[in-house]
Amino acid sequence: MKKLFITLTVASLLFTSCEKEVNPFLISSQNIGLLTDSTQIKDLKTIFANDSIANFTTTEAYLKTGADIEIFEKGGKKLLELTPTHVIDSTATIETIKIVDPRYKTEKGISTESTFGDIKAKYKISSIQNTIRNVVIFVNENNTFFTIDKKELPSDLQFKVSQKIEESNISDTAKIKYFMVGWND
Secondary structure, three states: OHHHHHHHHHHHHHHHHOOOOOOOOEEOOOEEOOEEOOOEHHHHHHHOOOEEEEOOOHHHHHHOOOOOEEEEEOOOOEEEEEEEOOOOOOOOEEEEEEEOOOOOEEOOOOOOOOEHHHHHHHOOEEEEEEOOOEEEEEEOOOOEEEEEEHHHOOHHHOOOOOOOOOHHHOOOOOEOOEEEEEOOO
């Protein structure tokens, strides 16, 4: 009986140690690496233990409407910008994540190094919003939206905010400036 218990314990340890390691740069509908839609702000120091977290001060948080938390690699390269659901609340979760580093990729392989043509090939576009400086592309499959600088558009569309932008107005080679994932419904 004792041998069976030891054998089961060893087998259990081997099985759990062989679990698939989480890709820290994979973006899915419920997580970005070790970040999940239920990660609390207080957990960021553990998740990004090898990185730097640029947090806001209490005074800055009250002066800003959106007090983002920036995540940097130790070498200084910016990885992400996180917007909490509530300012100055360590139990708040993350509302939106701005993806800056190109190593972060969606399950379909889209990163900040991708183009509008890549987005069209992998996702069904639900809408395109025209803003002052950018065009924002929303996709159906998940809560991700991609931002393209208006400099990537034909010159006659770059300064018109009221102009409706169609897929045909955006070149397949237009580069993604950044993209965001929203988790708060």
